[in-house]
Each structure stands twice: as C-alpha cells, then as structure tokens.
Amino acid sequence: MKGSTSMKGATIKALGPWLRLMGERRIRLLVGALLMLATLLFAIGLLTLSGWFITATALTGMTLAAGGAATIDVFTPGSGIRFFAVGRTAARYAERLYNHDTVLRLLADIRGRTFAGLSRLSGRELARYRAGEWLNRLTADIDALDNLYLRLLAPPLVGLLAILVVSGILALAMPTLGGVLLAIMLPLWVIVTLGMAVAGSGPSARRVETLERLRVRALEHLQGLAELRTFGVLGAHRARVEREQRTLLDDQRRLGRRAALGSALVTLTVQGAAVAILCLALLAFAAGKLSAPVASMLPLAVLALNEGLAMLPGAFVQLGATRTAASRLNAEAAPASDEGEGSLADEAEGSPVSADAPSITFEAVTLRYPGMGTTPALEDVNLHVAAGERFAVLGPSGSGKSSLAQLVVHAFDPDAGSVQLAGQDLRSLASQALRSRLAYLTQHTELFHASLRDNLQLGLPVDHDLEEAAVERALLQALWIVDLDGWARELPHGLETWVGEAGRQLSGGQARRVALARVILRDAPLVLLDEPLAGLDAATAATVAERLDTWLDGRTVVMFAHRRDALPRCDRALVL
Incomplete structure (x- = not known):
C-alpha cells in the first residue's frame, strides 16, 4: 500500500506540469472524451437492442408455429438497431479523427514548450548530455506523452462511466443485477488501471532509459565505425550495443506478457459477469420477474463492456514509461512559463541595459x-x-x-x-x-x-x-x-x-x-x-x-x- 501511494505521488508530481499544459485545450479534450463515450454507448445499445429483438422475434415465431396468436412491432426496434449501427460507425470515425488531431496539437504544444525550456539552459547544463540524448528528450520522451490523454486519461474514465451506465440499465430491470455487476466490474477496473500500472512500472521505466542508451550507442557505432575499427574496439562496442538490445527486448517481453495477462483478465471477467447476469436473469424469468427478451438482453449489455475495457491493460502497463519521460523532461526542460522572467529592472540592481549599443x-x-x-x-x-x-x-x-x-x-x-x-x-x-x-x-x-x-x-x-x-x-x-x-x-x-x-x-x-x-x-x-x-x-x-x-x-x-x-x-x- 505504501509503495502504491508513493508511486501515485510520484506520478502526479511528474505529470502535473504536462496535465496543466493539456488543460489549455480542455474543451477539445472534453469533446474527444464525449465522442469516446458516445461510441461505446452506441455499441452497448446496438448489442443490447439486437439481443432483445432477436429473442423477441424468435419467441413470436415459435408461438405462431405452435398455432398461437402473437404480434410484434419489427419497425421500431429495427429502426433503433439501424440508428445504433450508423451512430456507432459515425461516432467511431469522428472520435478517431478528432482525438488524433487533438493529440497532434498537444504534442506540438509540448514540443514548443520543451524547446523553449531547453533554450533557457546554460552551456554547462547542455554539456551534461550528448546531443543525441537531448534529441531523444525532444522526440522520444515527448512521444511517450501522447499516451497521456488518448490512452491514460480519457479511456479509463469512459470505461468507468460505461460500467455505471450498464449497471444502471440492469438495475432498472432488477436492482440486484446492477449491484452484482458493480461488485464484479469495479474491482476489475481498479486492477486493469492501478494494478497494471504497478505491474509494469519497473520494466516500462527501464525501457525508456535503455532505449535512449541504445539509440546513442547505435549512432556512435555507425558514425565512428572507422575509428572503432582502427583502434581494435569494434567488437567490444558492438557487444555493448547488443547487451542494450537484449535488455530492451527482455523488458518488452515482460511488458507484453503482463499486458496480455491483463487483457485475458478483462475478457474472462466480462464473460464471467455476463454468465452470472444470465443465470440470475433466467432465475428471475422463471420466477416471472423478467420477460424472456429482457433476460437475454441484459447479459449482452454486459458483454459490450469489453470494448471499453480491453485496451486499458496495454495502456496502463506503459504508465511507468510515460512517468519517467515526464520526469526527465521536468528535470531538464519543464514547460516554459508564459509570464516570462520579469523586466531587467526587477532582476538586477542599477539601471537596465539601454536600447543603445552596450559596452x-x-x-x-x-x-x-x-x-x-x-x-x-x-x-x-x-x-x-x-x-x-x-x-x-x-x-x-x-x-x-x-x-x-x-x-x-x-x-x-x-x-x-x-x-x-x-x-x-x-x-x-x-x-x-x-x-x-x-x-x-x-x-x-x-x-x-x-x-x-x-x-x-x-x-x-x-x-x-x-x-x-x-x-x-x-x-x-x-x-x-x-x-x-x-x-x-x-x-x-x-x-x-x-x-x-x-x-x-x-x-x-x-x-x-x-x-x-x-x-x-x-x-x-x-x-x-x-x-x-x-x-x-x-x-x-x-x-x-x-x-x-x-x-x-x-x-x-x-x-x-x-x-x-x-x-x-x-x-x-x-x-x-
């Protein structure tokens, strides 16, 4: 618990300046999150209504085949299905287009502010690292921050809202079902966000450092090939490059296995929740509390949650990389303040430098x-x-x-x-x-x-x-x-x-x-x-x-x- 709390504090401290910078585009971020939510709700509506309609038409057909009398309105639910299908496609297209444009704008903001921060560094500060390392901060470290909104902020919030919406739908049909779903899905949401972040913290943070060293060494190897061969150290230098490569691949395999485990957990839990809701719904149907179409509709609504949760393990297992990249940028070139450093008269005693040529x-x-x-x-x-x-x-x-x-x-x-x-x-x-x-x-x-x-x-x-x-x-x-x-x-x-x-x-x-x-x-x-x-x-x-x-x-x-x-x-x- 203590380690999790300290990691949370470190994450907030590292990401704080960049979250404030992103807040300058809060309207775009809100619109993008609403488009994500709309896409997921359309998917839930499509699967839920389709399940109800298929079950209802099947039961009507069975009644007619048995010689009974039955009617069903096929036009209203059919129109609803088409509405949800078209809406989901349109919302998905708009969400991808709009959010990726937003992320590109955010990265441009971050690069501009970071470059401004780097330009303030003195020669002594710049001399601490190679040019390739500074370039890595301006490119790879900033690229790692594109996860911040598109994968780490909006999707978990949208997934949580989807859990609450589906639980509300189940509760309208039968309060017990909504409570059961919350009891299953809320712990899952915590595991695939905070749990996966803790599980991937070490390897993903190391991956950022190793990737920088590998890029610098590979560049040096290529540019200094003649000198390395002349002094007889080409093999030793290549061995160092290969060691960095093996370290990077080992951490990537660890992250891949943990992300796959998280994805499997999401799939199994969602399907298990759907089976549990189906069993409870069938018991309610047998007791006359639910109709057959509604009983078949509710577990399908639960299955639709998989779309909102499936990507969370892969995103949060990389949180350590995002936090490390942000920390490195904070240490060397935090976002420049728009307020500037004040006038010269505020910074030094005596008269300011005049507009004339100085000595x-x-x-x-x-x-x-x-x-x-x-x-x-x-x-x-x-x-x-x-x-x-x-x-x-x-x-x-x-x-x-x-x-x-x-x-x-x-x-x-x-x-x-x-x-x-x-x-x-x-x-x-x-x-x-x-x-x-x-x-x-x-x-x-x-x-x-x-x-x-x-x-x-x-x-x-x-x-x-x-x-x-x-x-x-x-x-x-x-x-x-x-x-x-x-x-x-x-x-x-x-x-x-x-x-x-x-x-x-x-x-x-x-x-x-x-x-x-x-x-x-x-x-x-x-x-x-x-x-x-x-x-x-x-x-x-x-x-x-x-x-x-x-x-x-x-x-x-x-x-x-x-x-x-x-x-x-x-x-x-x-x-x-």
Missing part, C-alpha cells in the same frame, strides 16, 4: 569546461569593448574565440572574474532581457526543414508588431544585404520554397547567408558574428561585407575569424 567588459575571466581537465579554455582575460565599437577576435581553431562568444551570450558563467554588459554583471541579468538585445551568428549554420520564409522569420523578435507587408519588406531587405534577394525571387515558390532538412537544398554559402540574414532581422544593438563571410567567393564576400558595413553602424559588434581580411571593417583586433 562589454571582461574582468579577470577564467573559464574551464566540464570534463576537460584542469587546463582552462580562457585564463585571466581582461578586455573592454566600448559601446558602438567594432572589435575583432582573431586566432586559430582552439584558441578560445568561441569561448569568448559563449561567455558574452551567457551560455556559461566564468569560473573566476566577471563578464559585464553596460556595466552590469551578466549573472544578474534576466536571460530574456539579455537575449532581446543580442544577435549571434554561430559558427555552425542551423536551418530547419521548412520554407525559406519560416527560417528567416525565426530572426524576428518574438514580440514584433509588424504587419505582413512590413515583414515581407524586412525579409527582402535582409536578403539584399546578404546578396540573396535576386536568388530568392527566382526560386520556384519564392520565399515559400522549402530549404530541405538542415538546409540541404542550399549550398554552403547560401545557407550561411540565410543564417546571417536571420541575424540582421534580429535588429539588436549587440551583434556577435562568428566567421560571417565563410564559404563565400571573393566577389560575393566583398559585396556582403560592404552592405553589412552600413547595417552595423551604431551597434556594438564582436567578430570572430581566423584572419582579419575574412571580416568586414573593424576598429580593433585581438589576436589569441
């Missing part, structure tokens, strides 16, 4: 990356970039250029010293206040499998109030600065042309300039540019540098490159 100051900064030994990436760095100044950081790969950039965008906190923006320590600033003043072109270009317009509009401030025509002009102006406006107009669908997964429909130089255009659309007073002209031929680089030079006027700019001639005009340079 940047490094005071005795030392930075060490987690798990990278004792050698610092940066040590005792003192640097001041004046407001409105263009500053270049030059040096070979590994010299610390990206580390400086990561400190400015507050991806990491320094181990010693401080980084200040307009005289304020970055650690005292609200992250939203910092990011609203910042535009950062990273070393690697990230484009999404969407249209060119969608990829560009990611650069617009979230709270922009531009009209559609103004947005269009801003997009084309940004494309002109990076010398892509003519190319964009010649695309088959203009700005609506899809760029492919990771921008694979574009050349490297085009993808780089699309990312630069996204930075321009940000229109921030502080701009960080990491190799802004990389991948461009000399003529295109000169054109982009000239146009970019005009746009950068009045902003504080920090640029990173291997050589100074690979950058637009700058006022000062630091060589690492």
